[in-house]
Every structure is written in C-alpha cells, then in structure tokens.
Amino acid sequence: MRFLPDKPSLEFLRKEAKDLLAALRESHPKATLATAQQALAIQYGMRDWPELKSEAVRRATATPSAPANLADELATVFGLGNVVADASPVSFTPMGRCWSISTDRGRWLAVTVHPWITEAQAEEGARLRTAAAEAGITAPTPVRSPEGRLIETVRGESWRVREWIEVGPSPVSPTPAGIARRIGATYGTLHSLAIPSDAPVNPYLTARRSPADWEQLVDRAHAAGKPWADRLKQTLPELYDTAEAEIDPAQVILCNCNLIPEHVRAGHSDELIVTEWDFAGSLTPALELGSALTHWAWRPSINRPAVAAFRAGYVEAAGSWPELDLSSFGVAVTGWLNWTYNTICAAIDPADADRAAFAERETVDLLNRPMTRAALEELLAATNELPTQDTRRSRRSAG
Numbered sequence: 001m002r003f004l005p006d007k008p009s010l011e012f013l014r015k016e017a018k019d020l021l022a023a024l025r026e027s028h029p030k031a032t033l034a035t036a037q038q039a040l041a042i043q044y045g046m047r048d049w050p051e052l053k054s055e056a057v058r059r060a061t062a063t064p065s066a067p068a069n070l071a072d073e074l075a076t077v078f079g080l081g082n083v084v085a086d087a088s089p090v091s092f093t094p095m096g097r098c099w100s101i102s103t104d105r106g107r108w109l110a111v112t113v114h115p116w117i118t119e120a121q122a123e124e125g126a127r128l129r130t131a132a133a134e135a136g137i138t139a140p141t142p143v144r145s146p147e148g149r150l151i152e153t154v155r156g157e158s159w160r161v162r163e164w165i166e167v168g169p170s171p172v173s174p175t176p177a178g179i180a181r182r183i184g185a186t187y188g189t190l191h192s193l194a195i196p197s198d199a200p201v202n203p204y205l206t207a208r209r210s211p212a213d214w215e216q217l218v219d220r221a222h223a224a225g226k227p228w229a230d231r232l233k234q235t236l237p238e239l240y241d242t243a244e245a246e247i248d249p250a251q252v253i254l255c256n257c258n259l260i261p262e263h264v265r266a267g268h269s270d271e272l273i274v275t276e277w278d279f280a281g282s283l284t285p286a287l288e289l290g291s292a293l294t295h296w297a298w299r300p301s302i303n304r305p306a307v308a309a310f311r312a313g314y315v316e317a318a319g320s321w322p323e324l325d326l327s328s329f330g331v332a333v334t335g336w337l338n339w340t341y342n343t344i345c346a347a348i349d350p351a352d353a354d355r356a357a358f359a360e361r362e363t364v365d366l367l368n369r370p371m372t373r374a375a376l377e378e379l380l381a382a383t384n385e386l387p388t389q390d391t392r393r394s395r396r397s398a399g
Contacts, residue, residue, distance in 0.1 A: 001362045002043045002170065003262065006063050006089035006097075008056040012169070016040055017049075020172040026305050027174065039300070043173060045361030064089045064097065071101045073154050074110050078161045079146040081105030092354045093262075096157070100164065107164035108143065112157045117278045122150040122160065125277035128195060128254050135189050138273045140165050160278070167273055168266035175261070175296050180306035181313035182272055183264065183296055187289065188317025190256060197254035197282040201247060205257070205283070205331040209341055211240060217344055224348045231367050232344070238372040239337060245330025251284040260295045283331065289314070290328035291335065298379055299369060307382045324383055329376045336371040 005012075021036035037049040046052040066087035075083050081103035087110075090098040096112030113122075122142075129139050143161040145152050151160055171179045214236055221229035258279035265273045297306040315321050322328075340363075347363045350356035369375075 001045050001358075001365045002040075003091050003093060003358075004044055004056065004059060005091045006059060008059055010053060010056055013040070013052065013056055016169055016172060019169075019176075023172050023174050023176040026177055027303065040172070042300075045358075045365065066099055067155070070155070071099070074099075074101060074159060074161065075103055077145055077152045077154055077159075078108075078110075078143055080108055080143070080161065092358065094358065097354070101161075108161050109140070109164050110159055110161045113151065113160055113278060115158060117151065117158065117160075119149055119151050121281075122278055124197075124199070124254065125280040126150060128190070128193075128256065128280045129274075129277040131193050131195060132190060132274070132277075135193060137186055137189060138267060138271050139277065140273070140275055142277075165273070166268060167275070170261050170264055171266075173261065173299050174301075174303040175306040175310075177305045177309040179272070180296055180303075181309040183259075183292075184310035184313030184315075185317040186272065186274065186313075187259065187292055187310075188314040188319075190259075191253065191285045191288070191314075192318050193253075195254040197252060199282050201252070201282050201331070202257065202279075204338055205335050206245060206247075208334050208337055211236070214239065214341070217341065220348050221344065226347065226363075228364055228367055235367060235370050238370060238374075241373050242333045242337075242371065243326045243329045243373065243376060245287060245334065246327045247287065248284060251286070252282045253285065254280060255283040255285075255288045257281050257283055257288065257291075259292065285318075286322040286324055286328045287331045289322060290324060290330070291332035293379055293383060294329065294332045294336070294371065294376075297382070298375070302378050302382050304382050304385070307379075311383065324380060326373075326376060326380060329380070333371055333376070336366075340366045340370075 017033065017037045017040050020040050021031060021033050024031035024036055024039070034049075041047065041049050041052040044052055044055075046055060066089070071083045071087035074087075075081060080101060083101065083103050085102045088100040090100050090109065092098075093111065095114055098109055098111040101108045101110055126142055129142070133139055140162040142150055143163065144150055151158050153159070175183070218229060218233045218236070221232055256274070256277065256279065258276060259274060263274060263276035265275055267273045293307065293310065296310060297303045311321055343359050343362050343366065346355050346359035350359055
C-alpha cells in the first residue's frame with residue numbers, strides 16, 4: 001500500500017494519476033484518466049478518487065506535531081547542530097513517522113526503526129550502500145552519531161538519521177517498463193558486487209507460522225468484529241500451499257533484501273534513489289529476484305512488459321539471468337506471510353491511531369491479492385516466456 005505524505009497536495013496526486021495512466025496504457029491502451037485515478041485511490045487504501053482527495057485535504061490541515069523537544073534531543077544525540085525550527089512531519093511508515101529536522105548545519109531526516117535493526121545490522125546495510133554508491137547507485141548519506149553509531153536510542157526508541165535530499169514520489173503500480181528496466185539494472189549492479197556474507201539468512205524470510213497460529217488469528221479477528229475475518233479464513237488453505245525456499249550456501253551474497261517500490265524515489269534528474277538499506281543481509285540472487293518480481297511486476301496483476309524490462313535491465317548490468325523456478329519465490333512467500341500475519345495482529349490490537357489506520361487498509365489490500373501458488377506459477381511463466389536468445393544478445397551488447 002502506498003503512503004500519503006503528511007502534507008500532501010492535490011497537484012501531487014494529479015501528477016501521480018497521470019504517471020499511472022501512462023503505465024496502464026503500456027498494457028491497456030484504452031485506459032482513461034478516471035481509471036488511473038480510481039486505481040491510485042485503491043493503492044492508497046481509499047475507496048475512490050473523491051475519498052483520496054478528501055483525505056489529502058484533511059491531512060494538509062491536520063498535520064501531526066512533534067513531541068516537545070524531540071528535535072533538540074535527536075540533534076544532540078546525533079551531533080546535528082543547533083535546531084533552528086520545530087521538527088516537521090514527513091510521512092508515516094510501518095517503522096514509524098519520519099521527521100524533518102533543520103539545524104544550523106543543514107537539514108536532516110530522522111525516523112524510528114524496528115527494534116531488531118541493531119547497530120550490527122545497520123552496519124551491514126551501510127557496507128552495501130557504500131559499495132552501491134561507488135557503483136553508481138544513488139542513495140542518501142547516513143549520519144553517524146559522535147560515537148560513530150548509526151542507530152541511537154531516544155525516548156526508548158531506536159532512531160537513525162540521514163542527510164536530507166529532495167525526492168519525488170515512489171514509482172506507481174503497475175510499474176512502467178522504463179522504471180522496471182532501471183530497477184532490474186539496480187539489482188544486477190548490486191548482485192555483480194558479489195559482496196560475501198556469512199551471516200544466516202534473516203529468519204523473517206525463512207520461518208513461517210504454523211496453521212494453528214493462523215487459525216487462532218482468524219478467531220481473534222472474528223472476536224474483534226473485523227469485516228475481513230471471513231475472507232481471511234477462506235484464504236488460509238491457499239496460504240498453506242505455497243513455495244518453500246531452497247538456499248544454496250555457495251550462492252549467498254550480501255543483498256539489499258527489501259528493495260521495494262516504497263523504498264525507491266525519483267530524484268531531480270529523474271534518477272532512482274534507493275532510500276532503505278537497513279534490511280540488508282544474506283540471500284542468493286535467485287531468491288532476491290523472486291522476491292523483487294513479486295514487488296515490481298505482480299500487482300495489481302501480472303505485468304508482462306515490466307517483467308521483460310526488469311529482466312533486460314538486470315542482464316545489461318549483471319551479464320546473465322539466474323535460472324528461476326517456483327522455489328525462487330520461497331523467501332518472498334515467507335516474508336509476505338509474516339508481514340500479513342503481523343499486519344493483521346496490528347489491525348486487531350493497534351499500538352496507536354496511525355498504525356490502526358495503516359494496518360486496517362493494508363490488511364484489506366493483502367487479502368484482496370494473496371500470494372498463492374497459482375499466482376506465483378503465473379508470474380514464473382511470464383518470466384520464463386522470454387527467449388534465452390535475449391539474454392545472450394543483451395550480454396553481447398553490454399560487453
């Protein structure tokens with residue numbers, strides 16, 4: 001699900017709708033602006049375009065206020081200088097709200113991170129981000145505290161800060177072929193780095209809840225009176241019948257592990273900026289590609305032009321395309337299951353109003369298009385439709 005910024009504008013939404021219309025017309029030439037507006041509203045968790053516009057107006061007049069002295073505390077802990085203005089809200093994300101902080105030394109973006117993102121985890125991300133930047137991938141510069149740490153605790157929460165850069169919106173869905181090609185090239189560049197990693201694969205991507213856990217979750221949803229509880233129960237049999245990952249230790253390298261549309265923004269010169277690196281960890285190229293395709297070419301339906309463009313961009317950067325089979329989607333499935341389970345838990349028992357609204361909308365979106373075996377088989381078929389000759393031609397042209 002897409003996230004509205006805390007201070008959205010109608011002009012911002014109109015531009016996104018036009019971008020989406022161009023993407024829709026790659027597969028459906030007769031698509032209309034009204035169709036694109038409706039699709040964009042649904043991606044933001046709204047019923048229709050008028051509701052999305054109303055929500056944008058509401059947010060623009062009711063922006064959140066930062067807790068008193070939060071900016072000063074963050075500036076002190078991270079050594080940002082003297083604060084010259086109150087912290088300004090940027091947007092809510094699943095990890096928490098992002099804040100803009102202005103000091104006499106510049107402007108910064110501060111955000112809370114998941115508790116499991118330790119200093120060691122953040123260092124892995126920084127290692128990959130540095131190598132990626134040297135290879136030509138654009139990414140924000142993280143800030144280290146005076147003690148040299150990337151993660152610091154403020155008011156009982158883990159925080160990180162990066163230098164502020166002006167960015168545009170995340171790519172629309174369905175992904176335009178031009179964006180898909182550049183994202184494929186980004187993955188190809190990262191995989192070509194082949195940075196060794198001997199850490200175990202994050203269990204979030206390998207360990208699944210038991211059927212009993214899911215049945216109990218259905219009972220909790222019914223008890224909470226959730227309108228989607230029956231839909232969850234009906235979906236369970238399909239969730240149990242999904243692909244398992246097969247991890248070859250010899251193929252494991254350091255990967256971004258979460259290079260999803262929400263973590264990519266457009267820059268001033270139309271370059272793509274990868275904003276998130278803290279999820280980096282061990283994975284094989286094939287497993288990361290399987291996960292990537294579910295994020296960039298699967299919603300709202302199988303996007304064959306995006307699949308072809310993604311693969312072409314990857315081959316241009318990496319020289320070849322790994323052979324994928326159903327097991328290549330194993331970590332994608334496990335990650336989706338765990339994300340869905342945790343989101344539903346948050347919808348049933350939210351920590352605050354922001355998370356309640358997000359979790360409710362995200363749950364509906366997830367259940368409307370579950371990651372089933374049939375859907376993955378269709379995506380795999382679309383990937384394998386491309387002739388092997390294309391790979392050889394692309395490799396020659398890249399050389």
